Structure formats: structure tokens, C-alpha cells
Amino acid sequence: MLERRWIIGFTCLILVGLLHFVCFDLIMLYDVQKSTTAAPIELLWWSHHFSFVYDEVRQCGAFECRVTNKRQRLASARAVLFYGTALKKGDFPLPRSPQHLWALLHGESPRIVTYAPSDDFLQHFNFTSTFSRYSDLPLTTQWLPSAHDLISMDYTMSFDFKSSNLNVASPSVVFLSSDCDTMSGREHYMKELMQHINVDSFGSCLHNKNLPASLQKDYMDNLYSPKLLRFLSRYKFMIAIENAVCEDYITEKFWRPLVVGVIPIYFGSPSIKDWQPQKKSAIFVNDFPNAAALGKYLMELSENKTEYDSFRGHKLNRSHPIQNEKLLHNLMTYRYHTGDLTLEGSLFHRFECAVCKNATYRGPIRRANARHNNCPLVPIYAPLESKKEPHSLVRWRSAMKVGQCQARILKTFFRSNKPYNEADFEAELNRRMDDNRCSTDPKLH
Incomplete structure (x- = not known):
């Protein structure tokens, strides 16, 4: 019942937003006084x-x-x-x-x-x-397909199921990237993180595992294909490091794990917390002094069901899945997705x-x-244990x-x-x- 009320309320907000744009167009048209024959x-x-x-x-x-x-x-x-x-x-x-x-x-x-x-x-x-x-x-x-995709349970797997997936090593982290030359130093940070925890890397960057044959051909051109989403949803964490750091530059790397009920490990837009569906929806690289500290935290979190699920309120809190008013307003009024x-x-x-x-x-x-x-x-880059700049930063x-x-x-x-x-x-x-x-x-x- 609560979920139904939330959906009805959100639908009403959308209708109000549409009415606003229609009225705005009519007012502009009146001001222009455009001739019908022009x-x-x-x-x-x-x-x-x-x-x-x-x-x-x-x-x-x-x-x-x-x-x-x-x-x-x-x-x-x-x-x-x-x-x-x-x-x-x-x-x-x-x-x-x-x-x-x-x-x-x-x-x-x-x-x-x-x-x-x-x-x-x-x-x-x-x-x-x-x-x-x-x-x-x-x-x-x-890069967020829709509000429905954010709250839908279509691809979401339970903590227990993820934990029983014996084909994925603890702490169950997936990395999917084919760009190994980034302004954010993503590839350098991942090299350090992979020294502390197991990461399944399926892209050409730091590749250590192959995607299923059905996904190898065009996964870069089908970022939200049902097959790919189902495959990714079995992981507990997904690396979500942008190729560059800019305010509000947010790609599918952040939204896709949220869509499938996986916790994103994010580095990129400094204003990212303005856009997460709840106050606690992602793990942020900048909250840790280095990759070793992040790896230790992931190991602990991967064994704690209650704490893990606390990051998935947009999926599991059916009465109030999106608590971010800025994001709600944006989803109501955005003109392209x-x-x-x-x-x-x-x-x-x-x-x-x-x-x-x-x-x-x-x-x-x-x-x-x-x-x-x-x-x-x-260029801003992810913090490295060595305290040194990535060698590629000189060129960038x-x-x-x-x-x-x-x-x-x-x-x-x-x-x-x-x-x-x-x-x-x-x-x-x-x-x-x-x-x-x-x-x-x-x-x-």
C-alpha cells in the first residue's frame, strides 16, 4: 500500500511538472506574438x-x-x-x-x-x-534511464544470494572499463586496490577475466542491456570511477550499479552526494586515505548483511525509496535521458x-x-598509497x-x-x- 501511494504521489509530481512546461510554452508564445503565416x-x-x-x-x-x-x-x-x-x-x-x-x-x-x-x-x-x-x-x-529503473527490483538480488554465489570471490567486486588512460588516474588507483582485494576486471583495462560469450561482442554499445544488468547484479560492489573529475559529470558508472542493486564505489564529481537517491547510497573513494583502507572496509562490509543493505534503501525501502528532493525534482523535470x-x-x-x-x-x-x-x-586524480601523482598526469x-x-x-x-x-x-x-x-x-x- 505504501509503495502504491509513493508511485501515485510521484506520478502527480510528474503531471504537475508537465503542466508547468505546457503553461510556460503558452506564455512564451503569447509574448512572442508569432504570426501564423510567418x-x-x-x-x-x-x-x-x-x-x-x-x-x-x-x-x-x-x-x-x-x-x-x-x-x-x-x-x-x-x-x-x-x-x-x-x-x-x-x-x-x-x-x-x-x-x-x-x-x-x-x-x-x-x-x-x-x-x-x-x-x-x-x-x-x-x-x-x-x-x-x-x-x-x-x-x-x-545516464539514469528513469526513476522506475532506480527503484525497480527487476535485477536486485538479496545479500544472501550474492554471498552464496561461489563463483565470485569475496568481497565480490566488479570492474568494467576499457579505458586505461584517464585524467582521474583510475587505472593507477585500481592497480593498488587489486593488490589488497580480489576484483573481477572484465574490460580491456587491467583485464583478468572474460565476460560470458554472449556479452563480449557489444557490451560497450549496450550499457543497460538486460543480459549485462543480470550479470552485474550478482556482485556486491561495482567500481564507479569516472574518467575525469568535473562537477556534475556523472555517467552510467554511478547509475548502473544503483539500477541493479549493487553498491557503487565512486570517484568523480565532487557534488555526487547531491544526486544519490538516499543519504547513504554509495561508497566514496575520497572517504578513505588510500586503496588499502578501502579494501579493508569492503572486506568487512561484504560480511555484514544489515550494514550492506543499508546502502540499498532505494531498493529495499518500498515506502520511500528516493529521499533526495533534488534528485526527485530533476527526475520530474529533466528533458532528456x-x-x-x-x-x-x-x-x-x-x-x-x-x-x-x-x-x-x-x-x-x-x-x-x-x-x-x-x-x-x-586534473584531479584518485588518492594513491604512494602519495605520488600518476605518471600520466604530467601529460594530462x-x-x-x-x-x-x-x-x-x-x-x-x-x-x-x-x-x-x-x-x-x-x-x-x-x-x-x-x-x-x-x-x-x-x-x-
Whole structure:
């Protein structure tokens, strides 16, 4: 009965949220006083990630926009859309017309685009969709399929069953990663942890066990496949260390163990506790001085049923599974998540519609800032027993320095508002590096 009341209450919250967005659209439409005969405003994708001609009218609630990737339509466009992972430093539409809003879609950490976190770069965009809660279309919880997946018992196994699973060594820890070159030093920390406890590592990074044959082929492309979730659910703990540390950068590494009733061992977003379903839903690497101390704690916790299950309140507390009001509000109002498999629910569709509404309403011009891609300029890494930095950090710190230099160069080109190309950019970068002008930023030392 309590579970039913909770579901009904949560459904009512969702309906209230939907009503809010509908009313907001109608108010905006009234303010715009858009003519029914006017041609839709145009949004231009300035990106090479499309391998085909893209030109269609997008209906976004009360708003309508033409979305295209035909660059010859630049003069007609109200907004220019950029896809972060496909950015090219010598390919921006300059000179920029005063009518052009620039919108950036970028959900990755800085290891992909090292100049993206810089205010020198971000200030030129008027609309952003990133992992940061401060962006215009936040993707903070995009990797949580749905609230139902968080509380569902479909994959959850009891403590006793996990303990009786003789094929998994105590303390029953799983690590699934194929990236052994991370800004967070994940691979270095795991090497130390694996000296103290048994860890089943199925990815190509620190590989010591093979996945079942049915999962080996495409597990990276099917992060939430039922087969994979059932396989992972038999473990007690799952390593959840992000590839980089940024505020609100939270991937499936945190959400997936929560979905299957496994305790995540987390390192990444400093604000992660803002997003866990209950006050005690994960184990945090930063709460331990080193991997040895964490390993000892896991050994003890793996033998304590009551304490272990206290981390799984979102599964076992059926009357009040999600006690985090911020997370509840986010789940009620978020406009994109991986669980929406409809065409209208795709990330690109949601981004286009969000920009369409923003460009149509055309309120005060806003500019993004560093909070829209909230990452430290110096990479942060998991604490090592040796008290030394991971050897890879030297290279990542250097990459971030170059990224800051690139951002300053882009700022110069954008302000000059004259066309330039990749060769011009590289020539300026080489000049600054030769003059040692890329390493003068004190924030990077």
C-alpha cells in the first residue's frame, strides 16, 4: 500500500511538472506574438558529424523551427548549433552576424575537448547543453534511464544470494572499463586496490577475466542491456570511477550499479552526494586515505548483511525509496535521458527544440561561462598509497595547458570576427608556444 501511494504521489509530481512546461510554452508564445503565416525561424547545425543532408521542419510544442545542416543557409539562420565532440578549431562561421545565437551541445569530459571548460571559449555561446546543472539544458542525470529503473527490483538480488554465489570471490567486486588512460588516474588507483582485494576486471583495462560469450561482442554499445544488468547484479560492489573529475559529470558508472542493486564505489564529481537517491547510497573513494583502507572496509562490509543493505534503501525501502528532493525534482523535470527511446526523445531532438524555443522567444542575450562546463583546469586524480601523482598526469596537465592556450586563441579570432582556417589557428598556436606564451597562466601551475 505504501509503495502504491509513493508511485501515485510521484506520478502527480510528474503531471504537475508537465503542466508547468505546457503553461510556460503558452506564455512564451503569447509574448512572442508569432504570426501564423510567418516562416519558421532557422537553426543551422555547423558540424561535420552529419554524414547526410539534414533539412526538416521541427515542431516543438507551440514553436516551429527549420533545422538544417546546409551551410549556405547561414545568412538565414537565427541560431548556429555546434556538437562538442565534432568541433574543429579552424571551422567556425565568421564573421558572426549579430542575429546569430551560438548553441553548444557537449556532454563529455575535458579529455575529449581540452579547451571546452575555459571561460575564454564558453563565453561566446548563448545556449549550452552540458553535464553541468548550470547549463541551459542540463544533462546531469542523462545516464539514469528513469526513476522506475532506480527503484525497480527487476535485477536486485538479496545479500544472501550474492554471498552464496561461489563463483565470485569475496568481497565480490566488479570492474568494467576499457579505458586505461584517464585524467582521474583510475587505472593507477585500481592497480593498488587489486593488490589488497580480489576484483573481477572484465574490460580491456587491467583485464583478468572474460565476460560470458554472449556479452563480449557489444557490451560497450549496450550499457543497460538486460543480459549485462543480470550479470552485474550478482556482485556486491561495482567500481564507479569516472574518467575525469568535473562537477556534475556523472555517467552510467554511478547509475548502473544503483539500477541493479549493487553498491557503487565512486570517484568523480565532487557534488555526487547531491544526486544519490538516499543519504547513504554509495561508497566514496575520497572517504578513505588510500586503496588499502578501502579494501579493508569492503572486506568487512561484504560480511555484514544489515550494514550492506543499508546502502540499498532505494531498493529495499518500498515506502520511500528516493529521499533526495533534488534528485526527485530533476527526475520530474529533466528533458532528456537515455531511457527515452522515441524519436522525439533523442538528445539532438531535445536540444534542437530547446534552442528553437530560446531563439524564438529571444529574451535578453545570455552568455555561457565556465560553470557551464565545470571542470578544474588541473586534473584531479584518485588518492594513491604512494602519495605520488600518476605518471600520466604530467601529460594530462600539459594537455589542459595547451587547451587553455587554444581557448585564448579562439577568443582572439572570435573577437576579430574575421574568417580564418585551421592553418591560421595552428600557426598562431605554434607562435605562442615558441614564445612560451602558452604556459604563463598561473592557474595551471
